[in-house]
Amino acid sequence: MSARRAIALAAALLVASMANGGHESPVYPSYYPHEIEIRTIAPGKAAELLRAGDLHAHVGPIPAPDPSKSIGAVESLGSLVVVRLDPDSPLAETAEVTIPLLARPERSVAATKSFIASLLVLLRLVAAWTGEKDLDDACTDAPAVLRQAWSLDWSPAVDALCKARTMFVVGRGLNLAIAQEAALKLKETSGLHAEAYSAAEVKHGPTALVGPGFPVLVLEPGDEGRADVEALARDYVGRGASVVMTGGELPGAVNLPFVPGLHPALAPIATIQAFYRFAAALSVARGFDPDHPPHLRKVTRTR
Numbered sequence: 001m002s003a004r005r006a007i008a009l010a011a012a013l014l015v016a017s018m019a020n021g022g023h024e025s026p027v028y029p030s031y032y033p034h035e036i037e038i039r040t041i042a043p044g045k046a047a048e049l050l051r052a053g054d055l056h057a058h059v060g061p062i063p064a065p066d067p068s069k070s071i072g073a074v075e076s077l078g079s080l081v082v083v084r085l086d087p088d089s090p091l092a093e094t095a096e097v098t099i100p101l102l103a104r105p106e107r108s109v110a111a112t113k114s115f116i117a118s119l120l121v122l123l124r125l126v127a128a129w130t131g132e133k134d135l136d137d138a139c140t141d142a143p144a145v146l147r148q149a150w151s152l153d154w155s156p157a158v159d160a161l162c163k164a165r166t167m168f169v170v171g172r173g174l175n176l177a178i179a180q181e182a183a184l185k186l187k188e189t190s191g192l193h194a195e196a197y198s199a200a201e202v203k204h205g206p207t208a209l210v211g212p213g214f215p216v217l218v219l220e221p222g223d224e225g226r227a228d229v230e231a232l233a234r235d236y237v238g239r240g241a242s243v244v245m246t247g248g249e250l251p252g253a254v255n256l257p258f259v260p261g262l263h264p265a266l267a268p269i270a271t272i273q274a275f276y277r278f279a280a281a282l283s284v285a286r287g288f289d290p291d292h293p294p295h296l297r298k299v300t301r302t303r
Helices: 003-020 043-052 068-075 113-130 133-150 155-161 174-190 226-238 267-285
Strands: 081-084 097-100 166-171 193-198 215-219 242-246 254-256
Touching (some): 113 133, 133 267, 155 215, 155 267, 166 174, 174 193, 174 215, 174 267, 215 226
Parallel strands (some): 081 097, 166 193, 166 215
């Protein structure tokens, strides 16, 4: 399989999971024996879907009561894969394959390390399925890359966004999913009304809001979408918007450091790692507790 096809497959998997990582999302059961759909959702929602027979597998711990008995029909397809955070998950005895995340319990309400760990597992799966050496090497490099990303100083963005009330987060390709995750975290931990858009979608109406002083966080990708995203950021700087940018250098913007030269499928994960440290600092600067946002619980249940 070509590198382009491998990256496309990685994009399909990662965007689907990044965009909904750790949060409730619609699940449509598959009836094809050789088809495996992988999504990441909240553990509480996973329990409900498992009991209803609408979910093949889940990412994270299984809350009581044990719902494993409700997936017998799915087990017969031979397509059950469990990516688990809890080493004692009862689904481990039922699944055809189990992949531990090797992460300790996440205690903060806003999911961070479980999000990144889930993405890395999916990236490793894609590397194994496609046999792409470059992608496999990127997975091997991921721990060092994440350490490097955590050390990046995004404090200028705290100063730029500390007083913001509403803003855009713009990305493209895999970075669109990161933009969605970033916007959600800004809502959760900083009480900031942040909306995520692709660099193409934002031009269809929302861009009319961008004027002098309007805050925009731009996540420039390291692939073919770079030129389009940079052109949009340049336009916003020209309008007098408060543009904060990572992934490139743009005069007039607050340019944040990034880890250069990464595989296009790993770079977005490094970006969200750097963002998480910034988001915690911004939350504190705005008077919030990033581990315990107001009005939120770790698990929400709907009926």
